[in-house]
Amino acid sequence: MPSSYKFVIADDHPLFRGALKQALASFAETTGILEAGDFDSAKALIVANDDVDLVLLDLSMPGASGLSGLVSLRGVHPAVPMVVVSAHDDPETIRRALELGASGFISKSASMEEIRSGVETVLAGGISAPVGIELGVERDPEISDLIKRLQSLTPQQTRVLSMLAEGLLNKQIAYELDVSEATIKAHVSAVLQKLGVDSRTQAVILLSKIGSDPLQAVG
Numbered sequence: 001m002p003s004s005y006k007f008v009i010a011d012d013h014p015l016f017r018g019a020l021k022q023a024l025a026s027f028a029e030t031t032g033i034l035e036a037g038d039f040d041s042a043k044a045l046i047v048a049n050d051d052v053d054l055v056l057l058d059l060s061m062p063g064a065s066g067l068s069g070l071v072s073l074r075g076v077h078p079a080v081p082m083v084v085v086s087a088h089d090d091p092e093t094i095r096r097a098l099e100l101g102a103s104g105f106i107s108k109s110a111s112m113e114e115i116r117s118g119v120e121t122v123l124a125g126g127i128s129a130p131v132g133i134e135l136g137v138e139r140d141p142e143i144s145d146l147i148k149r150l151q152s153l154t155p156q157q158t159r160v161l162s163m164l165a166e167g168l169l170n171k172q173i174a175y176e177l178d179v180s181e182a183t184i185k186a187h188v189s190a191v192l193q194k195l196g197v198d199s200r201t202q203a204v205i206l207l208s209k210i211g212s213d214p215l216q217a218v219g
Contacts, residue, residue, distance in 0.1 A: 005053040005123070006032040010042035011085065012061035016108065020056055020085070023115040027123070039063030046077045054123060055082045056106070059093075067093075067100055067210050068165070071150060074101040075158030081122050095135040099147050100210070104128030146210055152194050160187040161195075165204045 005027055009020045014037070021033050034049065036042035040063050046052060057073065059066050073082060081103035086093065089107035097105050104122045106115055107130050118128040129135065138144040153161065156177075163173045170188065174181040188200065197203050 004032070006034070006049065006051055008034045008036065008042065008045050008049070008052050008055045010036040010039070010045075010055065010061065011058040012037045013058075016058075016085075019112070020115065023112050024119065026116060027119070037061065039069055043073060043076060046073060046080065050077070052077070052080050054119065055080055056085050056119075057082055057102075059084060059086045059088060059097075065208060067096055068162075068207050070097060070100055070102055071158060071207065071210065072162035072165070075153075075155055075160075075162050078155035078158075083118065083122055083128065089130060089133075091133055091135050092138075094129055094133065095138070096143070096147065096210070098127065098129065098135075099138075100150060105130065143210065146195075146206060149195050150207075150210065153191065157187055157191050157194070160184065161191050161203060161207060164188070164191075164200050165207050 007024050009017050009024075011017050011020070017035050024033060034045050034052075036045050038061055042055070042057065046055060055073065057070060058064070059069065070082060070084060082101070083104035083106055084097040084102045085106045085108060087108040089105070089109065094105045104118050104127060106118045106128070110118070110130070114130075121128040138147070150158070159177070160173060163176065168176070170181050170184045174184045177184070192198065192200070192203055195203050195206055197206060
C-alpha cells in the first residue's frame with residue numbers, strides 16, 4: 001500500500017470524527033485527513049480534492065438524505081471509493097448502499113479494529129461489509145427497479161440528477177459543469193428516460209425515495 005493517503009471524513013458528530021481519525025492514523029506516517037460536518041461541506045471537499053483516496057460518509061448528517069447523498073457524491077467523484085458509516089446497520093441499508101456504489105459499509109458500533117480492517121479492504125480494492133450479516137435480496141420491487149435504473153446512469157448523468165435535486169436550472173448546471181446548456185438538456189432527457197419518468201420533478205421525487213426509505217424502515 002502507498003506510504004500516505006488522503007481521507008475525507010464526513011460526519012456531523014465531532015467525537016465520532018475523532019474516533020475515525022484515530023482509526024485512520026495507523027495507515028501511514030503522513031496521512032491527510034479532511035473533515036466535514038455536513039453534506040455540502042463534504043461535497044465541496046470532494047470537488048476540491050481530486051486526489052482523495054477514500055471517503056467515509058455518514059448517511060444522516062445535515063444536508064444528506066440517506067442513500068441519495070451517496071448517489072450524489074458518486075456522481076461528483078465516481079473514481080474515489082466511498083465507505084458508508086452509519087448507525088442504521090440493518091441488512092437492507094447495507095445492501096442498498098453497496099448496490100448504489102459504496103465500496104464498503106461500517107457500522108457506528110464497530111470496534112476500532114473492525115473500522116481499520118474495513119478501510120484496509122477497500123484501499124486494497126475490495127468491498128467491505130460487516131461480518132456475520134446476511135444481506136439477502138431486495139424485497140421491495142419498486143426500490144429494486146429504482147436501484148437498477150440508478151445503476152444505469154453514467155457518472156455525469158448521476159451528477160446532473162443530483163443537481164436537479166438541489167433545484168438548479170439547466171443554465172446553472174451547465175455553468176457548474178462547464179458545458180453547454182444543450183448538453184445538459186440532452187443529459188436531462190437521458191436521465192428522465194432511464195428513470196422512466198416524464199419530468200424533472202418526478203425524477204427528484206424518485207431519487208428521494210432511495211434517500212429516506214431505508215432509514216424509515218429501521219425507525
